[in-house]
Amino acid sequence: MNDSGKHVVVVGGGFGGLWATRALASADVRITLIDRRNHHLFQPLLYQVATAGLSAPDIAAPLRHILRNQKNVEVRLGEVIGIDAAARTVALTDGDVVGYDYLLLASGATHAYFGHDEWADDAPGLKTLDDALHIRRRVLMAFERAEAADTDAERDAWLHFAVVGGGPTGVELAGTLAEIAHKTLRREFRRIDPAQARVRLIEAGPRVLASFPESLSDKARAQLQRLGVEVVTGTPVAGIDAQGYTLGAEFVRARTVLWAAGVAASKLGALLEAPRDRAGRVLVEPDLSVPGHPEIFVAGDLASVRQANGQPVPGVAPGAKQMGSYVARAIHARLSGRTLPPFRYVDYGNLATIGRRAAVVDLRGFKFSGFAAWAFWLAAHVFFLIGFRNRLILMLNWSWAYFTYQRHARIIFGGKESPGSSG
Amino acid sequence: MNDSGKHVVVVGGGFGGLWATRALASADVRITLIDRRNHHLFQPLLYQVATAGLSAPDIAAPLRHILRNQKNVEVRLGEVIGIDAAARTVALTDGDVVGYDYLLLASGATHAYFGHDEWADDAPGLKTLDDALHIRRRVLMAFERAEAADTDAERDAWLHFAVVGGGPTGVELAGTLAEIAHKTLRREFRRIDPAQARVRLIEAGPRVLASFPESLSDKARAQLQRLGVEVVTGTPVAGIDAQGYTLGAEFVRARTVLWAAGVAASKLGALLEAPRDRAGRVLVEPDLSVPGHPEIFVAGDLASVRQANGQPVPGVAPGAKQMGSYVARAIHARLSGRTLPPFRYVDYGNLATIGRRAAVVDLRGFKFSGFAAWAFWLAAHVFFLIGFRNRLILMLNWSWAYFTYQRHARIIFGGKESPGSSG
Numbered sequence: 001m002n003d004s005g006k007h008v009v010v011v012g013g014g015f016g017g018l019w020a021t022r023a024l025a026s027a028d029v030r031i032t033l034i035d036r037r038n039h040h041l042f043q044p045l046l047y048q049v050a051t052a053g054l055s056a057p058d059i060a061a062p063l064r065h066i067l068r069n070q071k072n073v074e075v076r077l078g079e080v081i082g083i084d085a086a087a088r089t090v091a092l093t094d095g096d097v098v099g100y101d102y103l104l105l106a107s108g109a110t111h112a113y114f115g116h117d118e119w120a121d122d123a124p125g126l127k128t129l130d131d132a133l134h135i136r137r138r139v140l141m142a143f144e145r146a147e148a149a150d151t152d153a154e155r156d157a158w159l160h161f162a163v164v165g166g167g168p169t170g171v172e173l174a175g176t177l178a179e180i181a182h183k184t185l186r187r188e189f190r191r192i193d194p195a196q197a198r199v200r201l202i203e204a205g206p207r208v209l210a211s212f213p214e215s216l217s218d219k220a221r222a223q224l225q226r227l228g229v230e231v232v233t234g235t236p237v238a239g240i241d242a243q244g245y246t247l248g249a250e251f252v253r254a255r256t257v258l259w260a261a262g263v264a265a266s267k268l269g270a271l272l273e274a275p276r277d278r279a280g281r282v283l284v285e286p287d288l289s290v291p292g293h294p295e296i297f298v299a300g301d302l303a304s305v306r307q308a309n310g311q312p313v314p315g316v317a318p319g320a321k322q323m324g325s326y327v328a329r330a331i332h333a334r335l336s337g338r339t340l341p342p343f344r345y346v347d348y349g350n351l352a353t354i355g356r357r358a359a360v361v362d363l364r365g366f367k368f369s370g371f372a373a374w375a376f377w378l379a380a381h382v383f384f385l386i387g388f389r390n391r392l393i394l395m396l397n398w399s400w401a402y403f404t405y406q407r408h409a410r411i412i413f414g415g416k417e418s419p420g421s422s423g
Numbered sequence: 424m425n426d427s428g429k430h431v432v433v434v435g436g437g438f439g440g441l442w443a444t445r446a447l448a449s450a451d452v453r454i455t456l457i458d459r460r461n462h463h464l465f466q467p468l469l470y471q472v473a474t475a476g477l478s479a480p481d482i483a484a485p486l487r488h489i490l491r492n493q494k495n496v497e498v499r500l501g502e503v504i505g506i507d508a509a510a511r512t513v514a515l516t517d518g519d520v521v522g523y524d525y526l527l528l529a530s531g532a533t534h535a536y537f538g539h540d541e542w543a544d545d546a547p548g549l550k551t552l553d554d555a556l557h558i559r560r561r562v563l564m565a566f567e568r569a570e571a572a573d574t575d576a577e578r579d580a581w582l583h584f585a586v587v588g589g590g591p592t593g594v595e596l597a598g599t600l601a602e603i604a605h606k607t608l609r610r611e612f613r614r615i616d617p618a619q620a621r622v623r624l625i626e627a628g629p630r631v632l633a634s635f636p637e638s639l640s641d642k643a644r645a646q647l648q649r650l651g652v653e654v655v656t657g658t659p660v661a662g663i664d665a666q667g668y669t670l671g672a673e674f675v676r677a678r679t680v681l682w683a684a685g686v687a688a689s690k691l692g693a694l695l696e697a698p699r700d701r702a703g704r705v706l707v708e709p710d711l712s713v714p715g716h717p718e719i720f721v722a723g724d725l726a727s728v729r730q731a732n733g734q735p736v737p738g739v740a741p742g743a744k745q746m747g748s749y750v751a752r753a754i755h756a757r758l759s760g761r762t763l764p765p766f767r768y769v770d771y772g773n774l775a776t777i778g779r780r781a782a783v784v785d786l787r788g789f790k791f792s793g794f795a796a797w798a799f800w801l802a803a804h805v806f807f808l809i810g811f812r813n814r815l816i817l818m819l820n821w822s823w824a825y826f827t828y829q830r831h832a833r834i835i836f837g838g839k840e841s842p843g844s845s846g
Contacts, residue, residue, distance in 0.1 A: 038563065038835045055478035057832035064611035065833070074613045077567045094571065129836040140461065144500045148517065188487035190497045389823050389831055396819065400812050408812055409480035410488070412461045413552040414837045 005029040005072075006101035008331060009090060011080050011268065013040050013063045015317045016106035016300030019324030021073055027332055031073045032098060034090075038062050038077055041129060042385055044317055045394075047169060049132035051176040052140065052409040053401055056129045058393055061386050080107075083271040085293055102295050102331050105268055105282070106324065109301035109315060112264030112279070119240040123259040126169060133414055135258060139177065140412050142256045143185060146192045153253065159197040160254035162245055164237050165261030166203025167210070168352040171220060173258055174201040175355025178228040183405040199229045200254075202247065204236035204261075209352055209360065211314060216360040219369040223358035237261075263315065265302045272296070277304045286342030287330055288323055297330065299323035305343065313345045317384070322346065353377045356402075428452040428495075429524035431754060432513060434503050434691065436463050436486045438740045439529035439723030442747030444496055450755055454496045455521060457513075461485050461500055464552065465808055467740055468817075470592060472555035474599040475563065475832040476824055479552045481816055484809050503530075506694040508716050525718050525754050528691055528705070529747065532724035532738060535687035535702070542663040546682040549592060556837055558681060562600065563835050565679045566608060569615045576676065582620040583677035585668055587660050588684030589626025590633070591775040594643060596681055597624040598778030601651040606828040622652045623677075625670065627659035627684070632775055632783065634737060639783040642792040646781035660684075686738065688725045695719070700727045709765030710753055711746055720753065722746035728766065736768045740807070745769065776800045779825075 005028040010017045013035040021033050039060040048054040064075045076098075082091035089099045111125030124134050139161070146158035161181075163174040181197035188194070201208065201224060207217040208224070208231060221231050232247065239246035244253040265280035274290045275283045281304035282290060288303060290296040300320035305313040313319045326343045333340045349363035351373065359373035368376075378398065385391050401407060428451040433440045436458040444456050462483040471477040490496045499521075505514035512520045534548030547557050562584070569581035584604075586597040604620035611617070624631065624647060630640040631647070631654060644654050655670065662669035667676040688703035697713045698706045704727035705713060711726060713719040723743035728736040736742045749766045756763045772786035774796065782796035791799075801821065808814050824830060 038567065038833070052480075055480050055832075056836055057475075057478050057834045060834045061831075062611075062833045064608075065829070068610040075611075077571070129834065133837065144461065148500070185487075187491040188485075188498075387831075389827075389829070392819065393816070396815065404812075406488070406812070408484075408810075409478075410461070410485045411480045411483045411552065413479055414556065 006335065007032065007099065008102045008104065009034065009098055009100035010104045010106065011035075011090065012106035012108060012266075012300070012302075013037070013075075014043070014106060014108050014300060015320035016108075016302075016324040016327075017104060018063070018066070019321040020104050020106065020299060020328045021067065021324075022070065023325045023328030024331065025070050025072065027072070027328070028335065029072060029102075029331065032076055032100075033063065033067070033073055034076045034078050034080060034092070034098075035063060036077070036079045037128070038064070039129075040066060040386065042390075043127075044381060045385070046126055046129070046132050047172040047176065049129065049409070050126055050135040050139075050173065051180060052136050052407040052411075053176070054394070054397060055409050056133065058390060058397070059385070060129060061390065066386065080268060080271075083268075085272065085290075085296060088295070100295075102297070102334075104297045104299060104324075104327050105272070105302055106299045106320070107266035107268045107302055108320075109263045109265050109279075111259055112262040113259070114262050116240070119259070122242050123164060123240045123245075123257040125259040126173070136409070137412050137414065138256055139180070140410055143189065143192070143194060143197075145255070146197075147189050149192075155192060157244065157253040158255045159192065159194075160200070160244075160252065160256070161197060162200045162202060162252070162254045162257045164202050164240075164245075164257060164259050166201055166205070166208035166231075166233065167260060170201055170203070170258075170260035171208055171224065171352055171354055173260060174199055174229045175224060175227050175353070175358065178224075179355050179405070180407065182228050184407050184410075186405075201229050201231050202235065202237055203231075203233045206234055208233065212350060212352070212360060212362055213367060216362055216367055216369060220352070220354055220360050223354045223360075223369065227355045227358065263301070269298070269302050279304075287340060288327055288343050289330075294334075297327045299327050305345070307345050307347070314350070316350075318348060319345060351377050351380065429758065430455065430522065431525045431527065432457065432521055432523035433527045433529065434458075434513065435529035435531055435689075435723070435725075436460070436498075437466070437529060437531050437723060438743035439531075439725075439747040439750075440527060441486070441489070442744040443527050443529065443722060443751045444490065444747075445493065446748045446751030447754065448493050448495065450495070450751070451758065452495060452525075452754065455499055455523075456486060456490070456496055457499045457501050457503060457515070457521075458486060459500070459502045460551070461487070462552075463489060463809065465813075466550075467804060468808070469549055469552070469555050470595040470599065472552065472832070473549055473558040473562075473596065474603060475559050475830040475834075476599070477817070477820060478832050479556065481813060481820070482808070483552060484813065489809065503691060503694075506691075508695065508713075508719060511718070523718075525720070525757075527720045527722060527747075527750050528695070528725055529722045529743070530689035530691045530725055531743075532686045532688050532702075534682055535685040536682070537685050539663070542682070545665050546587060546663045546668075546680040548682040549596070559832070560835050560837065561679055562603070563833055566612070566615070566617060566620075568678070569620075570612050572615075578615060580667065580676040581678045582615065582617075583623070583667075583675070583679070584620060585623045585625060585660075585675070585677045585680045587625050587663075587668075587680060587682050589624055589628070589631035589654075589656065590683060593624055593626070593681075593683035594631055594647065594775055594777055596683060597622055597652045598647060598650050598776070598781065601647075602778050602828070603830065605651050607830050607833075609828075624652050624654050625658065625660055625668075626654070626656045629657055631656065635773060635775070635783060635785055636790060639785055639790055639792060643775070643777055643783050646777045646783075646792065650778045650781065686724070692721070692725050702727075710763060711750055711766050712753075717757075720750045722750050728768065730768050730770070737773070739773075741771060742768060774800050774803065
C-alpha cells in the first residue's frame with residue numbers, strides 16, 4: 001500500500017464508486033472504499049431476482065473479490081453516518097472516524113413514497129437484494145394463498161398484481177409477472193388457474209417509459225398488452241393498504257402491490273451542507289464537486305447533473321460509471337496541478353426490456369422494438385455483467401428459461417412471509 | 424383428478440415423502456402432499472449453500488413444479504399441528520382439517536442440542552435453506568469483523584471457527600471452511616491474513632465419521648488435517664456462548680461455532696400416540712406402519728427402523744427414498760388386498776466428502792479415499808440431483824470453483840447479521 005499519497009475515501013460500491021475506484025488504480029493515492037454491503041450489485045437485473053429468474057449471487061460480486069488485485073484499495077464494510085467537511089472526516093456507525101483528502105459520495109438512491117411512507121409495507125420497492133427476495137416471496141406466496149383461498153373474492157385479491165410506476169423497473173416487473181402467471185406456473189396448481197391472474201401496470205403520467213420517445217412508449221404499451229398486462233395511464237394511485245389500492249375513486253382489492261414509482265437520493269446527501277434538488281440529489285459543480293468543497297465529489301444517482309441540452313443526466317448505470325470515471329480523472333488532474341474540462345455525459349442510448357422477446361431501444365434516435373430490441377438488450381446485459389462466470393451462468397439461465405419458460409429460483413425462503421413461520 | 428379412489432395424505436416433501444408420492448402416480452388414489460416449504464431440498468448439498476459455493480435455488484426445486492404432471496397429486500403449503508388418528512384427520516395451522524384414508528408422515532429431522540437449547544443462537548445448525556443462509560452470513564461476517572477488529576484478541580476470536588460434531592455434516596463444513604480461509608479469500612483482505620484462521624472440528628467420541636469403518640475415519644482425519652483443519656476427538660463441548668466455547672475445562676474464545684452434533688426427529692412424531700426412541704423417532708412396525716394404526720406410515724428420518732443385522736437404518740437420503748417407495752408399494756398392495764414382505768434396507772454404501780479432492784467411500788466393504796473417492800462422491804451427487812438444469816449448473820459451478828478456488832455465492836444478504844442493519 002502506498003502511504004505517501006493522498007487518501008481518497010469512496011462511499012458506495014455501486015457503478016459510480018466502483019468505476020472511480022478502479023480508475024484510480026495507477027494513481028499515487030490510497031483508497032478506502034466503504035459500503036454497507038459486501039457486494040457490488042448489477043442493479044439492471046435486480047428485477048430478475050425479484051421474479052425468480054436469477055439467484056441473488058448471479059448478479060452480485062463481493063467488492064473485496066473484484067478489487068483483490070488493486071493494492072491501493074482497502075474495502076471496508078460499514079455505514080457512514082456523519083461527514084465533517086471542515087475536519088475532512090467521515091464517521092461510521094461502529095464509532096470509527098476516517099480522514100480523507102478527497103471524498104467521493106456515491107451512495108445511490110432508494111425508493112421513495114412521495115410522503116406516503118405508510119405505503120412501504122404494503123407496496124415494497126426494489127433497490128437491494130433483500131428487496132428483491134422480499135418481492136419474490138410475496139409474489140410466490142400470493143399464488144399459494146390464492147390456491148388455499150376459501151372464497152372467490154379472496155382468491156381474486158391474491159391473484160391481482162399491481163405494479164405502480166411505468167418506468168423501466170415497473171415495465172420489467174409487470175411484463176415478467178405476466179409471463180409467470182401465463183406460462184411458468186401452467187399446470188402447477190389444482191384449484192386456481194394462474195393464467196387468470198390480473199397484472200396491472202399503473203402510471204400516473206400519460207404514458208409508460210416516459211424517458212423514451214413517444215413512439216416507443218406506444219410500442220411498449222402494445223407489447224405489454226400482448227404479454228397480458230393491463231396498462232393504466234393518467235391515473236395516480238391515491239391509497240395503498242394491505243387489502244388493495246385506490247385508483248381514482250375506486251378501491252381495488254389486491255394483495256400484491258409493488259412500488260416502482262419514486263426514487264429519492266440516499267440520505268448521505270443530507271449530511272452535506274449543499275443545495276439539493278427535490279429528490280434529494282446534490283446540485284454539484286460542473287466538475288461534480290460540491291459547491292465550496294472542491295475536495296468532495298458526488299457521482300451516480302446522488303448527483304444532480306445537467307446535460308448540455310439542459311436535460312438531467314438519467315439515473316442509469318452508464319451515467320454513474322461515466323461520473324465515477326470522471327471523478328477519478330479529476331483527482332488525477334488535481335494531483336498533477338491540472339484542471340479538467342467539465343463533466344459531459346455521453347448518451348449512447350436508452351433501452352428497456354418488457355418481457356419475453358419484447359423490448360424497446362433508442363440509440364441516439366435510431367429506434368427499434370420487439371425481438372431485435374430484446375436480443376440487443378440481452379447482449380448488452382450479458383456483456384456488462386461483471387465476471388466471466390456470472391456471464392456464463394446468465395446465458396445458461398436465460399437459454400434455459402427461454403426454451404422452458406421456467407424460472408428456477410422459485411424457492412421461498414427467509415422473511416416473515418415464508419410459510420414455515422406464518423403457517 | 425381421481426375422486427373415486429382413496430385419499431393419501433403425505434406430510435413432508437423431502438426424500439421420503441416425495442419418493443412415496445411419485446411411486447403412487449399410477450395408483451387409484453388421490454394424494455395431498457403437505458409441506459411447510461414450497462420446495463424439495465437436496466439436503467446432501469446444503470453445506471455448499473452454507474459455505475457460499477452454491478445458491479439456494481441450485482439445490483432446491485418447487486414441489487409443485489416437480490409434480491406438475493402427476494394429476495393425482497395436490498400440493499399444499501401448510502404446517503400440520505394435529506393428528507386425530509381415530510377420526511383419521513390432520514389439522515393445519517390455517518384451521519383446515521384434512522381427512523385421509525392413508526397417512527404418511529415424512530417430516531424428517533431437525534438439529535438438537537441435547538438439552539442445551541440455550542446454545543442454539545450461538546451455535547447454529549444446518550437443516551434448512553434459511554439455516555444455510557444464516558451460517559453463510561455468520562461466516563462471511565466473521566472475516567469482516569476480524570478485518571475491522573481493534574485488538575489482536577478480538578481478531579483471533581473472529582478468526583476461530585469451531586464445528587461441533589464429527590459426522591458427515593461437521594466434516595464437510597470444517598473441510599470447506601478451511602478451504603475458504605486458505606484459498607478462497609487469499610489477497611482479499613488488507614489487515615488480516617485469512618489463512619491465519621483456525622478451523623477446529625470437535626467430536627466428543629473417539630473418531631470422526633463414526634458410521635464408517637475405522638480405517639476410513641483415520642483417512643478422513645488425515646485429509647482434514649492436510650486441508651488445515653484441527654481435529655479434536657474424545658472431548659465433549661461443555662458450554663457455548665456468544666464469546667466462545669468450553670472444551671473440557673478450557674474456555675476458548677471463538678465468535679463462530681457451528682452445530683453439527685445432534686439430530687432429533689420432527690415434532691410431528693409426538694402427535695402420534697406411538698412409542699418413540701430417544702431421538703424422538705417413531706418405532707414403526709416391519710411394514711413402516713404405526714403400531715395399532717396400519718393406515719399410518721412413517722418414513723425417512725422420523726422413522727426408527729432396524730436393518731436385518733440389528734443396526735438402525737442410517738438417516739441418509741437412500742434410506743428415506745427406499746422407505747418412501749416401500750410405503751407406496753404397501754399402499755398399492757393394501758388396495759389390492761395383498762400384503763408386502765417387511766421393509767428391507769438395501770445398503771449400497773456410505774460416502775462422505777471432506778473437501779477439495781478429499782472424501783471417503785465404503786461400498787459394501789470396498790473402501791477407498793482421496794481423489795478417487797471425491798470424484799465418485801461428485802458424480803453421485805450430480806447424478807442424484809433433481810432436474811437437468813440444476814445438474815448442469817452444479818457441474819459448471821464445481822468446475823469453476825475447482826479451477827479458481829472461488830465460491831461465487833459470497834454475498835451477504837438477509838438477516839440481522841447483515842451489515843446494512845447492524846452497522
